[in-house]
Amino acid sequence: xxxTATDIHVAFGGVQALDGxxxxxxxxxxxxxxxxxxxxxxxxxxxxxxxxxxxxxxVWIDGIAAEGSSAHRRARRGIARTxxxxxxxxxxxxxxxxxxxRHRLNRTRLPGSVLRTPRCRREERGDVTxxxxxxERFGLTDVxxxxxxxxxxxxxxxxxxxRATLLEPRYVMLDEPAAGLGGAELELLGSSIxxxxxxxxxxxxxxxxxxxxxxxxxTVTVLDRGRLLATGTPQAIAGNRxxxxxxxxxxx
Amino acid sequence: xxxxxxxxxxxxxxxxxxxxxxxLVWLTAHTLDLAIGGYAVMGGMAFAxxxxxxxxxxxxxxxxxxxxxxxxxxxxxxxxxxATDPMAPGLVSVGVLIALGSLAQAIFGIDPAFQAxxxxxxxxxxxxxxxxxxxxxxxxxxILGLIVVVLRYTGLGRAMRASxxxxxxxxxxxxxxSRLQSLVFVLGGMLGALAGALLVMTSGLSFEFGLGLTLxxxxxxxxxxxxxxxxxxxxxxxxxxxxxxxxxxxxxxxxPAVPVLFVFIVLASGVFDFDDRTVRP
Amino acid sequence: MKSLLWPTVVLVGAGLALVLIQSDxxxxxxxxxxxxxxxxxxxxxxxxxQAGILSLGQAAFASVGAYGSAIVTTRYEWNPWAGMVLAxxxxxxxxxxxxxxxxxxxxxxxxxxxxxxGELVHFALTRGGDLTGGYIGLPGIEAPAPLDSRxxxxxxxxAVVALVVLIATNISTSAEGRTVRGAASDPVLxxxxxxxxxxxxxxxxxxxxxxxxxxxxLFAHSSGYLAPESLSIEMSIAALAMAVIGGRYxxxxxxxxxxxxxxxxxxxxxxxxxxxxxxxxxxxxxxLLPRGLLGIRRSTPVSPFRKKxxx
Ligand SMILES: Nc1ncnc2c1ncn2[C@@H]1O[C@H](COP(=O)(O)OP(=O)(O)OP(=O)(O)O)[C@@H](O)[C@H]1O
Ligand SMILES: [Mg+2]
Numbered sequence: 001x002x003x004t005a006t007d008i009h010v011a012f013g014g015v016q017a018l019d020g021x022x023x024x025x026x027x028x029x030x031x032x033x034x035x036x037x038x039x040x041x042x043x044x045x046x047x048x049x050x051x052x053x054x055x056x057x058x059v060w061i062d063g064i065a066a067e068g069s070s071a072h073r074r075a076r077r078g079i080a081r082t083x084x085x086x087x088x089x090x091x092x093x094x095x096x097x098x099x100x101x102r103h104r105l106n107r108t109r110l111p112g113s114v115l116r117t118p119r120c121r122r123e124e125r126g127d128v129t130x131x132x133x134x135x136e137r138f139g140l141t142d143v144x145x146x147x148x149x150x151x152x153x154x155x156x157x158x159x160x161x162x163r164a165t166l167l168e169p170r171y172v173m174l175d176e177p178a179a180g181l182g183g184a185e186l187e188l189l190g191s192s193i194x195x196x197x198x199x200x201x202x203x204x205x206x207x208x209x210x211x212x213x214x215x216x217x218x219t220v221t222v223l224d225r226g227r228l229l230a231t232g233t234p235q236a237i238a239g240n241r242x243x244x245x246x247x248x249x250x251x252x
Numbered sequence: 253x254x255x256x257x258x259x260x261x262x263x264x265x266x267x268x269x270x271x272x273x274x275x276l277v278w279l280t281a282h283t284l285d286l287a288i289g290g291y292a293v294m295g296g297m298a299f300a301x302x303x304x305x306x307x308x309x310x311x312x313x314x315x316x317x318x319x320x321x322x323x324x325x326x327x328x329x330x331x332x333x334x335a336t337d338p339m340a341p342g343l344v345s346v347g348v349l350i351a352l353g354s355l356a357q358a359i360f361g362i363d364p365a366f367q368a369x370x371x372x373x374x375x376x377x378x379x380x381x382x383x384x385x386x387x388x389x390x391x392x393x394x395i396l397g398l399i400v401v402v403l404r405y406t407g408l409g410r411a412m413r414a415s416x417x418x419x420x421x422x423x424x425x426x427x428x429x430s431r432l433q434s435l436v437f438v439l440g441g442m443l444g445a446l447a448g449a450l451l452v453m454t455s456g457l458s459f460e461f462g463l464g465l466t467l468x469x470x471x472x473x474x475x476x477x478x479x480x481x482x483x484x485x486x487x488x489x490x491x492x493x494x495x496x497x498x499x500x501x502x503x504x505x506x507x508p509a510v511p512v513l514f515v516f517i518v519l520a521s522g523v524f525d526f527d528d529r530t531v532r533p
Numbered sequence: 534m535k536s537l538l539w540p541t542v543v544l545v546g547a548g549l550a551l552v553l554i555q556s557d558x559x560x561x562x563x564x565x566x567x568x569x570x571x572x573x574x575x576x577x578x579x580x581x582x583q584a585g586i587l588s589l590g591q592a593a594f595a596s597v598g599a600y601g602s603a604i605v606t607t608r609y610e611w612n613p614w615a616g617m618v619l620a621x622x623x624x625x626x627x628x629x630x631x632x633x634x635x636x637x638x639x640x641x642x643x644x645x646x647x648x649x650x651g652e653l654v655h656f657a658l659t660r661g662g663d664l665t666g667g668y669i670g671l672p673g674i675e676a677p678a679p680l681d682s683r684x685x686x687x688x689x690x691x692a693v694v695a696l697v698v699l700i701a702t703n704i705s706t707s708a709e710g711r712t713v714r715g716a717a718s719d720p721v722l723x724x725x726x727x728x729x730x731x732x733x734x735x736x737x738x739x740x741x742x743x744x745x746x747x748x749x750x751l752f753a754h755s756s757g758y759l760a761p762e763s764l765s766i767e768m769s770i771a772a773l774a775m776a777v778i779g780g781r782y783x784x785x786x787x788x789x790x791x792x793x794x795x796x797x798x799x800x801x802x803x804x805x806x807x808x809x810x811x812x813x814x815x816x817x818x819x820x821l822l823p824r825g826l827l828g829i830r831r832s833t834p835v836s837p838f839r840k841k842x843x844x
Contacts, residue, residue, distance in 0.1 A: 075727035087722040104727040113707035351812025
């Protein structure tokens with residue numbers, strides 16, 4: 001039981017974005033994914049979630065090759081993600097934006113909604129409770145009624161994380177969720193991430209702030225120019241010569 | 253067979269003629285002017301009312317310019333109001349198309365107009381050819397030549413290409429983008445009217461032809477990928493030939509549907525699209 | 534939902550009452566036409582307002598449904614109500630297939646493709662030989678019980694309008710509506726949340742097709758005849774204009790738009806100018822009501838959240 005990518009190759013035109021990258025996400029653990037800008041971190045997440053086609057290599061979801069499985073199918077199989085550039089429906093309320101993730105669990109579709117079946121009503125009540133709980137966890141209760149276009153980017157990142165968790169996934173990929181977050185929110189995010197892992201989710205965390213990664217990750221994978229540079233415990237990575245030279249430099 | 257192809261080329265040249273401004277409008281204004289068939293109907297019908305050809309042509313061009321001016325005004329207004337997508341002006345141009353068709357019916361009546369220039373076809377190598385083909389071709393060749401020269405070698409052309417690449421940059425350099433776009437709409441009106449007049453001399457025109465002409469022109473423009481006037485002309489000729497072969501060889505009666513079906517298939521296949529929807533997640 | 538129900542009831546009730554009090558044939562006929570247009574406009578509101586699919590071919594779906602029912606009832610002696618079911622199923626099925634084929638396109642390409650589709654349907658109907666009656670169409674279509682009188686037709690048509698408004702309300706205020714609007718606005722995001730975007734959007738388009746098919750059925754079986762021009766491209770444009778003018782995000786908007794437009798059209802001196810009128814209408818709708826087309830808030834908050842907010 002794990003989410004694994006092995007020896008992934010992806011090229012965009014002339015750019016070899018991934019050149020044999022690998023990563024392993026274990027349920028109940030936080031895996032940090034770090035590397036310089038353009039290393040291919042986001043592309044690797046896109047490969048895991050089915051948004052980018054792989055030239056060579058394999059993504060394994062719980063031991064089954066995911067080849068040919070589209071993005072929405074992978075989401076239904078329990079792989080959630082956030083986007084580095086937050087995506088939000090600017091016209092819909094934050095509550096509705098978050099609630100969209102409930103589509104995976106709900107079984108009412110168009111006919112049931114047209115007829116307002118008892119199940120439809122029950123599920124919509126469930127949505128309300130779930131959204132309010134998630135909002136509370138991420139400090140979003142006050143902005144639930146605002147429109148997507150009305151809230152700042154750092155808060156959008158929290159909306160994205162809240163939405164991803166409402167999918168009740170088994171794995172969640174967070175693409176730089178901490179960017180732009182201040183002290184209190186960072187604390188909140190960190191403990192939520194630990195909480196997700198404690199609930200048995202496999203978390204992949206992309207983050208440039210190594211201190212944050214060191215604090216919350218169980219293992220760390222380092223990419224450089226599309227290749228796997230190193231993988232190991234945060235302590236081992238902090239002491240790895242190649243990683244320090246190519247990426248961490250003075251920060252470690 | 254060859255006669256069908258020639259007949260198709262005669263029509264195709266006219267599709268090319270209205271496809272040229274369509275491609276220019278896309279280049280400079282990033283929308284489709286679906287009223288183009290309406291300009292042809294208004295221009296052609298006006299042409300047919302005149303007693304002699306030159307008065308008719310002048311009348312047609314005047315009417316066409318007027319229609320184009322209306323479209324230009326609508327487009328500029330929409331942009332001022334903040335419509336940045338190709339959709340809103342495109343829809344407005346559908347409104348103009350429908351309105352012009354109805355107006356043409358009210359002004360010029362429901363009878364089709366057909367005024368052949370040449371009574372007898374000439375024979376070349378055993379193939380009977382309506383000399384009108386050469387006239388249509390000459391018109392397209394001259395206009396395409398002029399437009400290519402203007403686009404490549406003049407300041408106006410550079411301004412047009414700049415406004416296509418980035419309207420913001422173009423206006424920073426001091427080019428009146430709206431004026432340029434208006435000019436292209438008016439040009440579209442005039443070329444549409446010219447095509448209408450030539451159509452009256454080629455195979456006839458009636459007030460209901462607007463939508464069909466627009467659809468053929470769109471087919472022409474997207475067939476080779478909306479790149480510019482040259483590919484638009486090639487597309488127009490292709491559509492004309494496809495239509496003629498369709499009416500010659502397709503099972504009875506479905507000929508006129510062939511270009512529509514053709515364009516529908518091109519669109520549905522997704523090989524061509526107006527906006528790049530491949531989003532980088 | 535409550536907030537929309539009462540205006541609708543009042544509106545429809547007032548309309549019904551007004552016409553029944555003053556039930557001369559010409560106002561009943563006007564009410565029939567307005568009701569059928571309202572259904573077409575509602576079908577635009579459902580597909581465009583919810584699924585973001587701007588269709589310039591709604592009248593073609595109505596045509597397909599109308600012809601389907603007219604053919605089986607006149608040629609094969611089907612019961613007209615079975616014909617109604619067929620009309621809706623045909624239109625819905627066709628709409629679903631078309632949408633599955635086209636939803637991945639950009640908005641403009643999609644709109645153009647529906648326009649072309651309408652043209653193809655028109656061609657098929659005019660060249661359908663004996664089956665469709667060609668250019669002449671089909672005379673002698675049976676009017677089943679309530680549709681055989683003007684009063685009955687009036688009541689049936691507006692009852693159907695009220696029902697469809699209710700359906701549109703349920704969609705726009707439900708979780709499914711929220712999902713569909715989200716999928717139309719950002720398919721990538723929706724996909725990441727496990728939404729099968731093409732399927733969800735196509736389902737809504739199929740429902741909108743069924744509504745159009747129902748409009749076509751009512752038209753055919755209350756008029757008694759059907760021709761390719763009965764449900765023409767102008768009607769598609771008119772329905773779009775009505776939905777935009779009335780407000781396509783509101784479940785009652787299209788009905789209001791249809792009433793306004795049909796009443797205005799009635800004042801027009803000549804039938805020939807209908808095209809001019811519709812053309813100017815769509816221009817006016819887009820230019821003068823730009824917020825209608827370009828920026829009116831799309832999202833109806835799903836009702837439970839709204840309730841919580843006001844509490
Ligand atoms: N859809 C795409 N089309 C073309 N090139 C792309 C695409 N996506 C990514 N790239 C390129 O692939 C390389 C890897 O990009 P990626 O976004 O995966 O890096 P990253 O490690 O996430 O960087 P950052 O830390 O800046 O987010 C870059 O050179 C980028 O420009
Ligand atoms: Mg990245």
